[in-house]
Structures are given as structure tokens and as C-alpha cells.
Amino acid sequence: MAELKKEPVDATPNVSAVETVDVATEAEAVAAIDAPVSQGEPILQVRNLVKHFPLTQGILFKKQIGAVKAVDGISFDLYAGETLGIVGESGCGKSTVAKLLMTLERATAGEVFYKGQDITKLSGRALKAVRRNIQMVFQDPYTSLNPRMTVGDIIGETFEIHPEVAPKGDRRRRVQDLLDVVGLNPEYINRYPHQFSGGQRQRIGIARGLALNPEIIICDEPVSALDVSVQAQVINLMEKLQDEFNLSYVxxxxxxxxxxxxxDRVGVMYLGKMAEIGTDTQIYDHPTHPYTQALLSAxxxxxxxxxxGRDRIILTGDVPSPANPPSGCRFRTRCWKAEERCATEEPLLAIPERFVAGSTPATHESACHFAEERDVVHAA
Amino acid sequence: MLLEVRDLHVEFHTREGVAKAVNGVNYSVAEGETLAVLGESGSGKSVTAQAIMGILDMPPGKIAGGEILFKDQDLLKLKPEERRRIRGQEMAMIFQDALSSLNPVLTVGQQLGEMFVVHRGMSRKDARTKAVELMDRVRIPAAKERVGQYPHQFSGGMRQRIMIAMAMALEPSLIIADEPTTALDVTVQAQVMELLAELQRELNTGLILITHDLGVVADVADKIAVMYAGRIVETAPVHDIYKAPAHPYTKGLLQSIPRLDQKGRELYAIKGLPPNLTRIPPGCAFNPRCPMARDVCRSDVPPLYEVDERRRSACHFWKETLDAR
Structure with missing residues (x-):
């Protein structure tokens, strides 16, 4: 079957925008972005990232009456070759973080440094280079693949936008290699998404994410739509690919x-803020933030x-609206430890004072005035 | 026994052929007991429940054989009117997606009250009072004010509480909950499961909990039936199955989920995919994916062997599965 002919309309977007940027600095930026980062160095540094979605009233004369504070000042680092997990309930802003890291949404404030370049401020060629290096795998393998395109076109489309990665004559072979890498039969290249099962479709999504040899892959709920027995297959595949291509995962x-x-490390989000962050052992076996403890115990x-045998904490109530979050600590409305101080003074994400001196697993960043270790995962 | 399903067969007639969704399922629930039906999508766990409730789409669905005994009465032999009287009053169902199972253009009060108007012949006004009572009972705050609100004005957890209130309204003796917490966050899931368990204890209701979540099952169930390709492959009291599964599929499932309380090794993955129900492999349906499969598995359908008094396994080699840990 012949490849679908498509005009590469989007192949060179914003040509005029590129020219307005200072060529020397842009070339430097691109060079910096393409430079390798050694294992264990921070590859992504997020600083005070904020995303507010305006709430407006009126049709003709729109006026802003407030904002949904989806992400409200979060900071973290992603190191080369590691996997940073981000957990939290629906509405906590974790998917907005993913979109911000992908530059699919423009940040309201704050910075995201990728190899020293602030990607929230980049445009043109430099931004395109960043986007090639940061790719995404989506949650729903049923809606994130175009049903009218063959698998070959879905994966090959990435090369239309970034033609420098694969020359035209080579693309079909590249796509077949990618299918092989994710454990699909390369002969399936002309099939359509509906001919695959959920797990196979997610493999196609992963192949698309890998196509441009990115350094970072943002995975937004990549296995939650899959059956239990298939989840394990996809997770194992992702771990194998990480080793093989030295990928960093969010x-x-x-x-x-x-x-x-x-x-390797896990961040816990609540209402647009990072509540606690640390290594997997620190967070799961030695959580110090009450929200993390409640979440784990549930x-x-x-x-x-x-x-x-397990310590169960059942939270009351629902998550407050991010358009009107509580003052001070955002978790205080559902927290059993809350005192007056929690309403007036916002706890900062830092190593709690009482744990600073020691070097126990409790010594990790936690945004709580009354941080305290409590094992909720293991049976007593 | 409150409910007994005997050798139930359900087929769907599709363009691709006859899909055998349920192939001879047997299970039973006693009063106050919780049976968890565990299985992946396409295992027939929901179709069995729909057949019990009498809400199967027919056609394309067709009950091809078997009996469903509810209080010693075969539901499949009843007239539609008699079925309708039992449904809602004596048995009720809680669905996964509360938003799409509630009517968006009626207030929750109207929907809760409707139960009493239709089944108990109450006046609208009395029904509304009842609705407020029910909402209080499932701990919806400010029930009096919220009874006139529409489903979209409630959060996911609150909507699921309304579904539970509706199911419990007429104090049925059997409740079927089909993935009741799958769409909810863990903290809310814990609240909802606790509420469900509490009401069940209070009313001594039999509960069939349909789920794919091995964690939820371990938390609430008394016994488990594991389904695969329309058959029950293993039934056992909940403690036994987690300690030592007697079917390779159950074993694979348990090994394929990561644990919260320990950093895992590489996950065990069951190879391959669940079968297409129009072309279920001969012999044991699990044989193409089974690490233990031998010739006999490809030719003979395994019966439910008796492992002990309360356990059954549909594996020719259940003994070896049990021993090889």
C-alpha cells in the first residue's frame, strides 16, 4: 500500500518568528539542547512553576473573575536516566504539569530549565529542538491514535515534522525498527489502530514517543486503561527501553x-502544590506528610x-476547588493535625527542621509544619 | 443460599460469529456474604451480573442455558412483570460510572424518591423525605439542601454514594456492585468501600463485587471467583487464594501486580492476550498463555476440580500449581 501523501504544512511553523530571534543566541540554545548530559546530572529543573487558567464572565465584555490554580508554584529536578513518579488525586494538577513540561501549555510564571535553557521562554528552532528531545506517551490508547491513519503513518508523522531525524527514503525502515523495539510485528505497519488490542496500541504510542530518540519521555497514566495482565507487559517494556536508550521518565x-x-524518586502533589518528594523508600516506607500517609493508607x-494489621486513615470530605484553595496549607481542611498555624502560614517544601540534623530516611522534603514519620504501608 | 447460578451460558450473536461470553458459570452467595468476581475485560464477569439482574441486551445477547436461583426460584422462568418486581426491591445494582447511570435532567431527590413511588406507592412528598433520609444515611453533607440538586453538581465520590443510596433504598437482600470504585481516587475509594461494607453489615445483604482490582478484593471479600474467557477458573475463600493460588492464571495475576509495601523485582507478565470470544481455544481457554500447558490442556476442557471442601480449580495440574511456589 502506498504511503498516504500529505502536504507537510506543519513542517516549518513560525518561519517569521524564527527570524525575529537573535540568530547567534538561538544557535547557541540549539547547541546546548543537543549536547549530551551525563548520567545523574539534572536534565530538567523546574522552578516555581505556575499555571492559572482564567475564569471569565460575560460574552462580549469578558472580564476575569478568578483563576483555577491548577499548578501553583512547584519545583523539582529530574536527573538523567532516572524515573520521577508524580502521584496525586484527580484535579491535583499532575496532568497540567505534564503539559507544561511538553510546552503544550504556556506557564503563567516560573521556569523549566532543560540543560540550562528555560523552555518556557524559547520559541522557533530552539523550541522545536526541545520538543524533539521531550516526548510524551498518553493515557488512553484508544483516543490518542488517529483511527484513519495506519500505524506506519502515525509513527512516521513525527519524521515529517522533524525531517532531520530520518531521511525520507529511510523512514519506513525506521518505523519497522521501532515496531520491533516495542515488541510488535514489523509487518503490522499498514494496519489501523482498531486492529490492535489496548496493550498493543499502547506499544504503538510508546513507539511514537521513541521515534525521535528523545532524552525525556513524559508518561501521563500510561497503563491505567489496560488490563492487569497487560499492564505488567507494558511496564516491563518501558523499563527495558529506559535501560536501552538511557531515557529519563516523568x-x-x-x-x-x-x-x-x-x-527512583516520587513527588506527591495536592491541589497544585508538591506536598512531599523523595526516593521511593523515603516516600513509601517513611512518609512524613499527612497527605502522603492518608493516600498510602487508602x-x-x-x-x-x-x-x-495496617494503619488505615480514612480522609473525610473531598478535595477543595483549585479555584478557591484554602489559605495556608492546602491540605488543612482534611487534615487531622491542622492547627491555627496551618491556616495562616503556608508550609514550604523543605526538609523539616527536626529531621535536618539526622540522616534517616525521614530526612527528605516535606511541606508540613508538623511533619512526622508514620508507617502506613506495612502491617504491624 | 440466597443466590445460586448454575451452569449459566450466555452468547452474543455478532457479525463475526457467536461470541460465547459466559460458558457454564456456577457460583453462589449467602446472606451477608461478599463474593468477589475477579476478571479482566471480556472475562464475562459483567455479563453474568447482567443476566442475574435481567438487564442483558437481548438481542444480541441470548441466555443459552442454565439456571439462576434466587431464594430457590429460577429467575429465568419468571414473567417480565415478576422479574421487574424483584429487581430494585429484592436485588439492586451499583454501576461503575455514576455520572452516566444517573439521569442528568432529574434531581437526585427525584431519582431516589422514584424508588419509593414506583415500588411502595408513596406520595411524591413522602418520597422526598425518604430521599433526604437516604442521603443522610450515606453521609452526604447538607442532604436537605442538596436533595434538589442535579447529578453534575456532585463530585464523583458523592455521586457514587447516591448510587449506593439508590441500591440500598428498598433494603434488597442482594446487591451487585460492578466496579463501584474504579473511577474514583484512592482516598475516595476507601470511603465508598467502607460505607458499602457498613451498610451491608447493617442490612445483612449478600454482595457480589465485580472488579479487576486484587487489592480491593483482598480488603473486603469473603470468597473469590476468578473468571477467564467466560469460565470460572478458580473459587476459594479469600485468604487461601492469596496464600497459594491453585490455577496458573490466578497465580500469574497475583505475580503481575507491583506491591506497595516493597520495591519489586521485574514484574511477571502473563504472555499474550485474552482470547477472542468467538474463537476460544479448544481445551483449556488459558492454554496458549499458560507456562504449564501440556497436550491434555489443548484437547480436554478441565472441569472444576475439588481442591478441598471450599476450593475449586479448573486446571488439570492444580496440584502442581499449588505445590510449585
Missing amino acids: FIAHDLSIVRHIS VPVPDPSARE
């Missing part, structure tokens, strides 16, 4: 067990003998 999910399994463990 792994966003609400399933805390899967996040622990795949992550996860049912597949072991009936742990039913009685």
Missing part, C-alpha cells in the same frame, strides 16, 4: 503501587492477612 499516575515499582494491599 511518570504520572494515580496507581501508587505501579509508581513505586517504576520510580491503597488496598493485595494481601488479606494485612487487612487488620
Whole structure:
């Protein structure tokens, strides 16, 4: 079957915008972006990132009456070759973070440094180079693949936009290689998405994410739509690919067990803020923030003998609206430790004072005035 | 026994052929007992539930055989009117997606009250009072004010509480909950599951919990039926199955989920995909994916072997599965 002929309309967007940028600095930026980063160095540094979605009233004379504070000042680092898990309930802003890192949304404030370049301020050629290096795998393998395109076109389309990665004559072979890498039969190149199962479709999504040899892949709930027995296949594939291509993952999910399994470090988000961040052992075995403790204790463990032995914290109420978050600590409305101080003084994300001196697993960043270690995962 | 499903067969007639969604399922639930039906999509767990409730789409669905005994009465032999009386009053269902199972143009009060108007012949006014009572009972704050609100004005957890209130309204003796917490966040899931368990204890209701989440099952179930390709492959009391599964599929499932309380090794992945229901492999349906499969598995359908008094496994080699840990 002949490849679908498509006009490469989007191949060179914003030509005029490119010319307005100072050529020397842009070339420098591109060079910096393409430079390699050694293992263990920070590849992405997020500083005070903010995204507010305006709430407007009126049709003709729109006026802003408020804002949904989806992401409200979060900072973290992603190191080369590691997996950073981000967990939190729906509405906590974790998917908005993914979009900001992908520059699919423009940040309201704050910076995202990729190899020293602030990607929130880049445009033109430099931005395009960043986008090639940061790719995404989406949650729903049913809606994130165009049903009218063949698998070959879906994966090959990336080369239309970034032609420098693969010359025209070579693309079909490249796509077949990619299919092979993710464990699909390369002969399936002319099939359509509906001919595949959910797990196979997610493999196609992963192949598309890999096509441009990126350094970072943002995974937004990549396995939550899949059946249990298929989830394990996809997770194992992602781990294998990480080793093979030295990828860094930002792994966003609400399933805390899967996040622990795949992550080196984990950040816990609540209402647009980072509540606690640390290594997987620090967060899961030695959590100090009450929200993390409540979240972990709510996860049912597949072991009936742990039913009685575990410390269960059942939170009351729902997550407050991000358009009108509580003052001070955002978790205080559902927290059993909340005192007056929590309403007036916002706790900062830092190593709590009482743990600074020691070097126990409790010594990690936690945004709580009354941070305290509590094991909620293991049966007593 | 409150409910007994015997050798149930359900087929769907599609363009691609006959899809055998349920192939001889047997299970039972006693009063106050929680049976968890565990399976992946396409295993037939929801179709069985729909057949019990009598809400299967027919056609394309067709009950091709078997009995569903509810309080010693075969539901499949009842007239539609008699079925309707039992449904809602004696057995009720909670669905996964509360937003699409509630009517968006009626207030929650109207929908809750409707139960009492239709089944108990109450006046609208009394029904509304009842609705407020129910909302209080499932701990929806400010029930009196919120009874006149529409489903979209409630959060996901609150909507699921309304579904539970609706199911519990007429104090049925059997409740079927089909993935009741799958769409909810973990903290809300914990709240909802606790509420469900509490009401169940209070009313001594039999509960069939349909889920794919091994964690939820371990938390609430008394016994488990694991389904694969329209058959039950293993049934057992909940403690036994987690300690030592007697079917390779159950074993694979348990090994393929990561644990919260320990950093895992590489996950065990069951190879391949669940079968197409129009072309279920001969012999044991799991044989193409099974690490233990031998010739007999490809030719003979395994019956449900008796492992012990309360356990059954549909594996020719259940003994070896049990021993090889």
C-alpha cells in the first residue's frame, strides 16, 4: 500500500518568528539542547512553576473573575536516566504539569530549565529542538491514535515534522525498527489502530514517543486503561527501553503501587502544590506528610492477612476547588493535625527542621509544619 | 443460599460469529456474604451480573442455558412483570460510572424518591423525605439542601454514594456492585468501600463485587471467583487464594501486580492476550498463555476440580500449581 501523501504544512511553523530571534543566541540554545548530559546530572529543573487558567464572565465584555490554580508554584529536578513518579488525586494538577513540561501549555510564571535553557521562554528552532528531545506517551490508547491513519503513518508523522531525524527514503525502515523495539510485528505497519488490542496500541504510542530518540519521555497514566495482565507487559517494556536508550521518565499516575515499582524518586502533589518528594523508600516506607500517609493508607494491599494489621486513615470530605484553595496549607481542611498555624502560614517544601540534623530516611522534603514519620504501608 | 447460578451460558450473536461470553458459570452467595468476581475485560464477569439482574441486551445477547436461583426460584422462568418486581426491591445494582447511570435532567431527590413511588406507592412528598433520609444515611453533607440538586453538581465520590443510596433504598437482600470504585481516587475509594461494607453489615445483604482490582478484593471479600474467557477458573475463600493460588492464571495475576509495601523485582507478565470470544481455544481457554500447558490442556476442557471442601480449580495440574511456589 502506498504511503498516504500529505502536504507537510506543519513542517516549518513560525518561519517569521524564527527570524525575529537573535540568530547567534538561538544557535547557541540549539547547541546546548543537543549536547549530551551525563548520567545523574539534572536534565530538567523546574522552578516555581505556575499555571492559572482564567475564569471569565460575560460574552462580549469578558472580564476575569478568578483563576483555577491548577499548578501553583512547584519545583523539582529530574536527573538523567532516572524515573520521577508524580502521584496525586484527580484535579491535583499532575496532568497540567505534564503539559507544561511538553510546552503544550504556556506557564503563567516560573521556569523549566532543560540543560540550562528555560523552555518556557524559547520559541522557533530552539523550541522545536526541545520538543524533539521531550516526548510524551498518553493515557488512553484508544483516543490518542488517529483511527484513519495506519500505524506506519502515525509513527512516521513525527519524521515529517522533524525531517532531520530520518531521511525520507529511510523512514519506513525506521518505523519497522521501532515496531520491533516495542515488541510488535514489523509487518503490522499498514494496519489501523482498531486492529490492535489496548496493550498493543499502547506499544504503538510508546513507539511514537521513541521515534525521535528523545532524552525525556513524559508518561501521563500510561497503563491505567489496560488490563492487569497487560499492564505488567507494558511496564516491563518501558523499563527495558529506559535501560536501552538511557531515557529519563516523568511518570504520572494515580496507581501508587505501579509508581513505586517504576520510580527512583516520587513527588506527591495536592491541589497544585508538591506536598512531599523523595526516593521511593523515603516516600513509601517513611512518609512524613499527612497527605502522603492518608493516600498510602487508602491503597488496598493485595494481601488479606494485612487487612487488620495496617494503619488505615480514612480522609473525610473531598478535595477543595483549585479555584478557591484554602489559605495556608492546602491540605488543612482534611487534615487531622491542622492547627491555627496551618491556616495562616503556608508550609514550604523543605526538609523539616527536626529531621535536618539526622540522616534517616525521614530526612527528605516535606511541606508540613508538623511533619512526622508514620508507617502506613506495612502491617504491624 | 440466597443466590445460586448454575451452569449459566450466555452468547452474543455478532457479525463475526457467536461470541460465547459466559460458558457454564456456577457460583453462589449467602446472606451477608461478599463474593468477589475477579476478571479482566471480556472475562464475562459483567455479563453474568447482567443476566442475574435481567438487564442483558437481548438481542444480541441470548441466555443459552442454565439456571439462576434466587431464594430457590429460577429467575429465568419468571414473567417480565415478576422479574421487574424483584429487581430494585429484592436485588439492586451499583454501576461503575455514576455520572452516566444517573439521569442528568432529574434531581437526585427525584431519582431516589422514584424508588419509593414506583415500588411502595408513596406520595411524591413522602418520597422526598425518604430521599433526604437516604442521603443522610450515606453521609452526604447538607442532604436537605442538596436533595434538589442535579447529578453534575456532585463530585464523583458523592455521586457514587447516591448510587449506593439508590441500591440500598428498598433494603434488597442482594446487591451487585460492578466496579463501584474504579473511577474514583484512592482516598475516595476507601470511603465508598467502607460505607458499602457498613451498610451491608447493617442490612445483612449478600454482595457480589465485580472488579479487576486484587487489592480491593483482598480488603473486603469473603470468597473469590476468578473468571477467564467466560469460565470460572478458580473459587476459594479469600485468604487461601492469596496464600497459594491453585490455577496458573490466578497465580500469574497475583505475580503481575507491583506491591506497595516493597520495591519489586521485574514484574511477571502473563504472555499474550485474552482470547477472542468467538474463537476460544479448544481445551483449556488459558492454554496458549499458560507456562504449564501440556497436550491434555489443548484437547480436554478441565472441569472444576475439588481442591478441598471450599476450593475449586479448573486446571488439570492444580496440584502442581499449588505445590510449585
